[in-house]
Amino acid sequence: MGTRITDIEIFEGQPLEACAALAIGEFCARLHVEPSGVIALVEAGVIEPAGTAPESWVFPASELLRARVAARLIRDLGVNAEGVAVILDLVEQRRALEQRLRRLERLLDELAG
Amino acid sequence: MQFKDYYRVLGVQRGATQDEIKRAYRKLARKYHPDVSKEPDAEEKFKELQEANEVLKDPEKRAAYDQLGGDWRSGQEFRPPPDWGRGFEHTRPGGAGPGHGPQAAEFSDFFDQLFGTQSPFGRPARPGGGRPGGFSAPGQDHVAKVEIALEDAYHGGTRTIELSSPELTADGHVVLKPRKLRVSIPRGVVEGQQIRLAGQGSPGLGGGPPGDLFLEVSLRPHPLFKVEGRDVTLTLPVAPWEAALGEAVSVPTLGGPVDMRLPAGARAGQTLRLRGRGLPGATPGDQFVQLKVVLPPDSPRARELFAEMKREVPFDPRAGLTSRQGSN
Numbered sequence: 001m002g003t004r005i006t007d008i009e010i011f012e013g014q015p016l017e018a019c020a021a022l023a024i025g026e027f028c029a030r031l032h033v034e035p036s037g038v039i040a041l042v043e044a045g046v047i048e049p050a051g052t053a054p055e056s057w058v059f060p061a062s063e064l065l066r067a068r069v070a071a072r073l074i075r076d077l078g079v080n081a082e083g084v085a086v087i088l089d090l091v092e093q094r095r096a097l098e099q100r101l102r103r104l105e106r107l108l109d110e111l112a113g
Numbered sequence: 114m115q116f117k118d119y120y121r122v123l124g125v126q127r128g129a130t131q132d133e134i135k136r137a138y139r140k141l142a143r144k145y146h147p148d149v150s151k152e153p154d155a156e157e158k159f160k161e162l163q164e165a166n167e168v169l170k171d172p173e174k175r176a177a178y179d180q181l182g183g184d185w186r187s188g189q190e191f192r193p194p195p196d197w198g199r200g201f202e203h204t205r206p207g208g209a210g211p212g213h214g215p216q217a218a219e220f221s222d223f224f225d226q227l228f229g230t231q232s233p234f235g236r237p238a239r240p241g242g243g244r245p246g247g248f249s250a251p252g253q254d255h256v257a258k259v260e261i262a263l264e265d266a267y268h269g270g271t272r273t274i275e276l277s278s279p280e281l282t283a284d285g286h287v288v289l290k291p292r293k294l295r296v297s298i299p300r301g302v303v304e305g306q307q308i309r310l311a312g313q314g315s316p317g318l319g320g321g322p323p324g325d326l327f328l329e330v331s332l333r334p335h336p337l338f339k340v341e342g343r344d345v346t347l348t349l350p351v352a353p354w355e356a357a358l359g360e361a362v363s364v365p366t367l368g369g370p371v372d373m374r375l376p377a378g379a380r381a382g383q384t385l386r387l388r389g390r391g392l393p394g395a396t397p398g399d400q401f402v403q404l405k406v407v408l409p410p411d412s413p414r415a416r417e418l419f420a421e422m423k424r425e426v427p428f429d430p431r432a433g434l435t436s437r438q439g440s441n
Contacts, residue, residue, distance in 0.1 A: 012297045013308035013328060029251050030324065065307055065327060068254065069148045076163075077142055091149055106339065110348065 019061035021050070027059045033071050044081035046070050046088060114222040116191040119165035119178065127183055131170070138166040164220045167228070174228055193226055198233030252315035252324035259328050261298060263335040263345075267367040267392055269300030274328070296328065301393040303342055306330045337365060343398025344391045346384075350407045351375065366390045366400050373402065381406040 028035050039054055041047050047067050049057035059067075070084045079087065120127050123137045145152055145159040152158065168174045177198060185191060220229070228234045259274055273295045296310065307327050314324025338345040347365065355362060359377030363370045364387065371387060379385075384403045391398025409415050 013299060013310055015299055015302065016307040016309055016327075019309050029321075030254060032253075061309060062307065064254075065256070068256075073146065073148055076146055076159075078139065087149060103339075103341075 016062045016065075017060075021058045021060050022064065024049070024054060024057045024059070027057075027064065027067070030064060031067055031071055033067075037071065037074075038067070040081040041067055041070055041084075044085045046081060046085045114191060114226060116185040116187060116189045117164070117221055117223045118185065118187040119169050121187060122161050122165040123169065125169075127179070131172070134166070134169050138162060138170070142166075160219050164224050167220070168224070174234060177234070178227070191223065197227065251321045252317040254324040254327060255314045256327045256329060258331060259296075259298075260331045260333050261302070262333050263338060263340060264367065265298060266302050266330070266332055267300065269298055271295055271297050294326075298328075298330065301343075301397075302330045303392060303394075304330070304332045304340060338367070338400075340392070342392075343394050343396070344401060345398065346401040346403060348405050349402045350405050351379075352409065353406055356381070356404060356406050364400075364402055367392070375404070379404055 022030070024035065024038065028038050031038065035054065038047075042049060042054075042057070047059065047063040047070070049059045049063070051057040066088070070081070070088065073079060073084050073087060074081065120129070123134060123141065125133055125137045129137070141162050142159070144150060145155045145162060147156040147159055150159070168178050181194075226232060257274060259272055261270065261272060264270075265272070273293055275291060275293050294310075294313065296308075298308065302308065307329055310326040310328065312323045313326035316323045332340055338347055340346075345367065349362070349364060351362060354360070356375055356379040357377070359375050359379065361372050361374045364373045366387065368390065371390065373385065373387065375385070381404060384401050387400040387402060389397045390400035
């Protein structure tokens with residue numbers, strides 16, 4: 001698990017891409033969401049499992065975080081899965097725009113000074 | 114503990130209808146939800162909103178709260194009256210809702226005492242948290258943000274982070290326990306990358322497995338390097354003769370200084386690439402070096418030589434500019 005140094009343990013962090021994928025049962029359990037909720041998210045295109053039918057779906061670990069954000073928004077804001085898909089797309093676009101804006105602002109700073 | 118004015122939190126009058134309360138909450142929830150909001154303190158504000166809504170949306174809780182009277186102000190020292198909650202028929206919801214379970218640990222003492230699990234409005238915790246048919250459940254996952262230096266991302270490194278984890282005590286009370294973790298961050302992490310620490314989330318209920326801890330990595334801005342994914346960019350000051358003559362210069366990189374030969378006749382602003390000198394990975398990023406030609410400090414000798422160059426080397430950098438000046 002970890003090596004001890006005084007009384008604080010060190011834990012190895014695993015990049016999400018390197019983590020094992022999750023079967024639908026464990027995916028639902030970790031999200032505290034019923035399978036119907038997860039199916040709705042997949043049908044709305046919010047998350048993408050590998051596999052053909054719900055019983056055989058396998059989710060990359062990276063989808064877990066995205067699903068959790070989606071579930072939180074559904075629960076807290078009362079939107080449905082399709083609405084959440086739009087929200088997440090817009091949030092991602094906004095993030096990309098902010099990144100571009102910062103780049104341009106830095107460029108402006110450099111040109112000015 | 115301090116009184117909380119839930120009406121003020123939601124921005125409604127004391128006599129507001131349930132509809133008005135619902136609408137006010139929905140509007141503010143959109144604005145402050147931490148997953149979409151850019152407001153400062155969004156998380157804190159959102160929890161406050163949830164707590165206020167939890168009380169005001171429920172006619173029973175709201176009636177009991179209203180009985181405390183309208184003279185209390187937010188922040189005032191407050192004690193619940195001895196007959197608190199008596200005379201109400203409390204419906205006990207099945208299953209874990211927002212007022213119960215680990216999330217409720219983030220509500221205030223005020224809520225806890227008046228409406229929490231130990232209050233007349235609460236519910237004694239049972240194994241499995243009252244989930245119908247469910248006995249054990251996996252623990253909640255946690256997400257934490259951690260900022261690391263670019264050098265740590267390049268080399269990998271350990272960080273100590275502090276977290277508050279909600280835990281269920283023996284008597285069914287949920288408390289926030291602070292803890293420190295020293296975490297090893299793999300080399301080559303990029304901005305926004307998520308790292309999973311298995312089993313470091315909340316402990317499971319009824320023997321269920323513990324949740325995971327997910328760290329979201331952000332990179333601290335670096336004085337020299339700009340980062341875009343795995344690529345880094347450095348602005349490199351060079352002397353005019355170095356650019357003109359194509360000399361070798363020493364360039365800082367994340368892995369240490371590297372000698373690079375400028376191409377003869379290199380232009381100001383030209384970008385050169387050092388392959389594979391960015392952040393490591395399956396495909397390592399590159400380092401881009403943007404040349405910035407700078408003049409030597411002013412001196413009589415420098416001026417002499419510049420004057421000679423002016424005579425010997427015909428050059429108008431603005432040749433194309435004036436002809437493009439607007440006519441009508």
